[in-house]
Amino acid sequence: MNTQSNAMNEFDSQRVAPAAVSGTRPLYWSIRRELWENRSIFVAPLAVAGVALSAITLSSIAGIWEKRLRLNPAQPHAPYEMAAGLMMLTGIVVSVFYCIDALHSERRDRSILFWKSLPVSDLTTVLAKASIPLIILPLLTFAITVAMQSLMLLLSSAVALASGSRVATLLTNISFLRMSWLLLYHILTAHALWPAPMYCWLLLVSGWPRRAAFLWAALPLVAIAGVEQIVFHTWHFAALVGGRLIGAAPMVTSTSPDMFPTDPMTHLSMGSFLSSPGLWMGLAVAALFLAAAVRLRRYQGPI
Amino acid sequence: MTCIEARGLRKAFGTVIALNGVDLCVEEGRILGLIGPNGAGKTTLLNAILGLTPYQGELKVLGRDPWTERDQLMRDVCFIADVAVLPRWIRVSQALDYVAGVHPRFDRAKAEGFLAKTTIGRDRKVRELSKGMVAQLHLALVMAIDARLLVLDEPTLGLDILYRKQFYDSLLNDYFDRSRTIVVTTHQVEELEHVLTDVVFIDRGRIVFNCSTEEFESRYLEVMVNPEHVAAAGALRPIQERQALGRSILIFDLMTLDKVDRQQLATFGDVRTPSIADLFVAVMNSQAGPAQGAAR
Numbered sequence: 001m002n003t004q005s006n007a008m009n010e011f012d013s014q015r016v017a018p019a020a021v022s023g024t025r026p027l028y029w030s031i032r033r034e035l036w037e038n039r040s041i042f043v044a045p046l047a048v049a050g051v052a053l054s055a056i057t058l059s060s061i062a063g064i065w066e067k068r069l070r071l072n073p074a075q076p077h078a079p080y081e082m083a084a085g086l087m088m089l090t091g092i093v094v095s096v097f098y099c100i101d102a103l104h105s106e107r108r109d110r111s112i113l114f115w116k117s118l119p120v121s122d123l124t125t126v127l128a129k130a131s132i133p134l135i136i137l138p139l140l141t142f143a144i145t146v147a148m149q150s151l152m153l154l155l156s157s158a159v160a161l162a163s164g165s166r167v168a169t170l171l172t173n174i175s176f177l178r179m180s181w182l183l184l185y186h187i188l189t190a191h192a193l194w195p196a197p198m199y200c201w202l203l204l205v206s207g208w209p210r211r212a213a214f215l216w217a218a219l220p221l222v223a224i225a226g227v228e229q230i231v232f233h234t235w236h237f238a239a240l241v242g243g244r245l246i247g248a249a250p251m252v253t254s255t256s257p258d259m260f261p262t263d264p265m266t267h268l269s270m271g272s273f274l275s276s277p278g279l280w281m282g283l284a285v286a287a288l289f290l291a292a293a294v295r296l297r298r299y300q301g302p303i
Numbered sequence: 304m305t306c307i308e309a310r311g312l313r314k315a316f317g318t319v320i321a322l323n324g325v326d327l328c329v330e331e332g333r334i335l336g337l338i339g340p341n342g343a344g345k346t347t348l349l350n351a352i353l354g355l356t357p358y359q360g361e362l363k364v365l366g367r368d369p370w371t372e373r374d375q376l377m378r379d380v381c382f383i384a385d386v387a388v389l390p391r392w393i394r395v396s397q398a399l400d401y402v403a404g405v406h407p408r409f410d411r412a413k414a415e416g417f418l419a420k421t422t423i424g425r426d427r428k429v430r431e432l433s434k435g436m437v438a439q440l441h442l443a444l445v446m447a448i449d450a451r452l453l454v455l456d457e458p459t460l461g462l463d464i465l466y467r468k469q470f471y472d473s474l475l476n477d478y479f480d481r482s483r484t485i486v487v488t489t490h491q492v493e494e495l496e497h498v499l500t501d502v503v504f505i506d507r508g509r510i511v512f513n514c515s516t517e518e519f520e521s522r523y524l525e526v527m528v529n530p531e532h533v534a535a536a537g538a539l540r541p542i543q544e545r546q547a548l549g550r551s552i553l554i555f556d557l558m559t560l561d562k563v564d565r566q567q568l569a570t571f572g573d574v575r576t577p578s579i580a581d582l583f584v585a586v587m588n589s590q591a592g593p594a595q596g597a598a599r
Contacts, residue, residue: 036397109391117353121374301350
């Protein structure tokens with residue numbers, strides 16, 4: 001008996017010894033898995049940036065032809081803002097399509113049985129999926145936008161040189177670093193923290209129906225907005241949802257809403273944003289949705 | 304050490320009862336074949352063991368509750384469902400990277416070694432591989448994990464006979480080492496009956512037959528009865544009777560016979576151990592009788 005239990009202990013300790021995967025490794029590899037599976041996460045922003053850059057290049061070449069810089073001197077930042085706006089819009093579209101399929105695709109192709117046969121918890125999996133719209137895509141959007149704007153600046157300088165304008169004037173007119181910093185701030189606040197409850201809602205719904213997840217995600221929102229309109233004749237809920245989704249976060253800046261968020265004249269109001277109850281209520285709701293999604297995934301198998 | 308211990312395991316999907324009080328105890332180092340007709344509850348039982356579905360009753364796998372501790376349990380348990388569960392978009396190299404990244408007991412060199420014996424390229428995607436190759440890949444991943452329990456649910460479904468044979472051969476030669484436990488369901492019992500140490504039949508959510516293969520061999524007898532002895536043999540309450548090539552083949556449960564009757568059996572004709580498949584049919588038929596009666 002003794003020798004047997006000794007042998008068993010020895011056996012157990014042998015088995016336990018290599019079990020040294022740190023807590024974050026499954027999360028890291030789960031995020032890698034999402035990027036492998038959903039290549040649109042980086043392909044779509046890169047493609048949009050590529051197309052936009054080609055258009056800008058053509059326009060600049062036309063500028064050389066016309067022997068002038070096709071820029072409005074009163075608004076030197078306008079093209080960069082347009083580029084940033086385009087990339088942020090792409091980010092929203094990619095996020096929405098990613099989230100609505102996030103917990104569905106692994107059930108549809110039955111691979112959930114493979115993922116669940118590995119020592120990765122449902123919490124880790126759901127957090128990895130949530131990190132795509134909340135962390136990965138915002139940072140990726142930022143990086144691609146800055147790269148794109150750098151190329152645009154280079155292009156403008158080249159056009160300026162070729163058409164005889166003064167490059168120095170151009171460069172002093174554009175405060176590139178401040179623009180980038182404002183962009184990062186805006187993306188992280190208005191496109192990650194603020195819409196978090198919307199993305200987490202989509203993520204949760206993606207794990208629920210067998211098909212038409214988009215309808216299941218949209219219908220409750222439309223219904224609530226409709227009931228509100230009929231009963232109170234107001235559109236508060238619709239405004240709330242819409243504002244969350246497109247990143248129309250009040251209190252991110254204290255400047256007028258007409259001003260583009262990365263305009264160098266923007267005044268940041270990080271304090272009032274971070275202390276606004278709307279932000280924290282939204283994040284609390286987002287956490288609830290994620291907790292529900294974790295629970296849901298535990299119960300679900302292939303479709 | 305007990306690997307799987309289930310007591311009064313129940314599971315219902317709405318009004319359909321998938322598991323109706325299953326009691327099962329599997330010791331470490333066994334190869335258990337779980338055999339049952341379609342819809343008998345095999346997959347539900349395996350899902351409960353793997354922590355994929357909630358259940359009522361008591362269940363411990365390697366001392367853990369599978370439903371609440373699935374992720375820890377999966378360090379010691381491996382699972383191959385059928386051939387179609389590897390994600391189709393994944394590359395072979397990505398699958399290796401991922402499992403190596405998340406599994407503390409994965410030996411990548413070993414997996415590469417298994418793959419080297421196949422024609423599977425590292426940069427191929429799963430969707431480009433044939434069904435047999437996907438099974439080989441999954442087996443290579445699983446065999447490189449130093450697990451204590453391996454669960455196989457119809458692992459060779461849809462594979463041709465060469466792949467099926469190779470699958471079980473590599474499993475036995477390169478993987479099984481007496482300290483591991485394997486639970487396998489299959490419809491092709493004859494392909495692995497020589498490797499099983501235990502046989503369990505399940506029908507309508509209940510375990511209707513459970514015995515080790517040694518007991519099986521000493522307990523059941525199949526007699527190809529010579530025509531002149533058919534009536535005498537039939538009087539000894541065979542559990543199954545069938546005709547083949549113009550002769551009657553009867554299966555007897557020796558537990559129900561006394562010593563004299565047992566000796567008599569040998570004089571009726573050729574005697575041998577029945578195949579698991581034949582005994583399965585016999586047990587299922589004897590189950591079906593009373594149930595149909597009850598339904599009326």
